[in-house]
Amino acid sequence: MQEYKKGDCLTVTIEDLDTDGQGIGKAEGYTLFVKDALVGDTVKVKIMKAKKNYAFARLEEVITPSSYRVAPKCEHHRRCGGCQLQCLSYEAQLRFKEKKVRNNLVRIGGFKEADIDGIMQPIIGMEEPFHYRNKAQYPIGKDKHTGKPVAGFYAQRTHDIIPNTDCALGVKENKEILERILSWMEVCKIPPYDEVNGEGLVRHVLIRKGFVSGELMVCLVINGGDLPAADRLIESLKEVSGMKSISISINREKTNVIMGTTIRTLWGSDTIEDTLGGIKFRISPLSFYQVNPVQTEKLYAKAVEFAGLTGKESVWDLYCGIGTISLFMAKNAGKVYGVEIIPEAIEDAKGNAERNGFTNTEFFVGKAEEVLPQFYERASREEDMLHPDVIVVDPPRKGCDVQCLDTMIKMRPERIVYVSCDSATLARDLKILCEGGYELKKAVCVDMFGMTGHVETVVLMSKAK
Template structure:
């Protein structure tokens, strides 16, 4: 295969970044915007020995899974929605297959076991979010089934300047830092558009410069917006390459007129980095947090808090984890990578005692505060790396209890994409919990860790995918592992 070859390809799979995958005479091509079932004409842009990258030129035969017209006109340009052009029922089938395939291929889980224990993927249902009318209209979207939009309670918009010198907000094009101007992302809540247009007009009027990433000049880098789905409270935080926002009182006066506005802050980030947020928060108006609920548990959320972006599906995910934990009120539970205590506080309602571990000190402060405002007294939280805190606790317990081993009835883990370190997994095995509930945002590392635990005396009992991020390739998974009688 050579660069600039034009080839006909049948798309057979989707890659980790949402690109279509097909083969021509055994040679693998990755093609953005192509979908499983498409037959396309593509131009090879980069050719390596065993695989290459091509650009979609023409759809010769459209996949049955493809919508006629994506609801968002920016769908192909923007890097956010990798599979918005796929019908939602097909997205769910793809994600369930992805989880199953990784557990089978990487985790070594037998097909017949997965057929027995895999539960249907949990998708979003009509009416669960405040969909904009045009996007929710399946006929306009060209879909044969429901398409969920407006599900994100958080959005971070980079601020830049276009070629005409106008200040813009939007999202980065795929694999670049080029901003696609768009104040009306249909994954976010409709009020985002009003907030962004207010800020952009203010910046134009008072000649406030956007940040230039290459030159490390300008002031406004990003705008963070959070929305409480249950409370309707709104947070706006401007991330600055500086300490102060000129004429801040003018912007505050305009933003506070928006119904639900609760918190207006600035975040200082003067570092030359791709990291969006700095450590310092300055209050301009209102309070430094908003509140929201998952189920009947109340949370205070600051600009720096980690909080799941899809509250509708988060409730389903946490209820699933609670169901898998199968608590009776007598159990000691460890929740590793607990964040601001979201899962911990769910578990504490049914457990005897919960211990949460998280590396970010502010998150632990938030977790303790969230326990307090909910009147939950059977949850304790520790700052540190889970892969250090739990093994150290296990060793120290034996020293102070005449060699007796520390025990947990249930251990819940919700690690980052890299999964759990082997030392942590070994400590989990040593503590001999009856059940391990593993919540994962990456089914590949989940499968790797499941393989380790299965080899150490645990068997996979339940698996279920939860679609936290419709129109993207990402999927959350919850699994239950039970200790075998050794």
């Protein structure tokens, strides 16, 4: 096999995409990973980092475009880290995501291709794969040439801001809100934050919109305790139709974490409201709330369908956030227990249950891998083991802790519904559940993040006969 070195240029045909959506091509057995290249493209590339058997290369020119290639909507898509797949037709994006999940189930989970064919339902795509995000976090900085404040996105793997107030994934109000904030900063001489020396004031702008309520929230993350000329900013932002909440988040740390822990409302309400599946949720600047509400309803509806509820069941919702899945389940179950590590989220969950009139829910703060075993031990000791019929899990990307999976297996619910945003850790955890006596019954992918390589998957596991 020929070896290549940094700086070499060559022409390759892209045969596949890796899990991050980078093109994969082969030159005489030597593998090249090419960002922005698509399956079916013949491209000219330059090697940026060479290893013995593979290299990362930069796309220099598309010689023959793939039949899946489409014109990008956003001129910044190559530099911005947000949309890895914008040049791939939406139909092909869905095929890519489904294939990624299947491959992980086979490779990591040890499932047979034929078995997956038998249980996998067609991916649920979006009707409108742009402008779907209800939340945007724009970094604020200074234009290198003019020195004026800018809002935009970080260029991939850097903290250089690409000015852009009109991201194709966000809501149309983002642009008007950001332009009002930038103009206020310029007129009132409010300095943007400088990450290098830690000076300046405005670091980020968080914007959230309730898709059903139409309510808007703006939170300025600042490197200080107060916002000068706040009245002028409020006067301007109040004019945006739907504005409901204007706040500041104080973050004086030299850190990549965006939000500070102290939030102060400057005008309007502390929260905005949104409705999912007929249930009202209050959302604060710090709440975790799914970013694509249209697809979230479809995702949760699948989780409820897979849970097979008749109105009597006892359900555990582990990693429950502000109780969204818990309340969807509670509409159809006898009792729902939610567990979540963030105390504020549990407060929100309790409030959401109460305001919506649910009396069959109970929420616990703590790690799922600690709360569930403690509950199980106490219940077995007292011999009043409340047998869970269904356990739902929706963990972060790293998946479930082994201790949590072991306890789930010991509790022997009839069904386990696993909602996952990372199919590699999903496949790893399903293997453990299968070894513990469960069978994979159903699976479906739901696309919540068009133009990116991410996808959600919902899986049903049942107790093996």
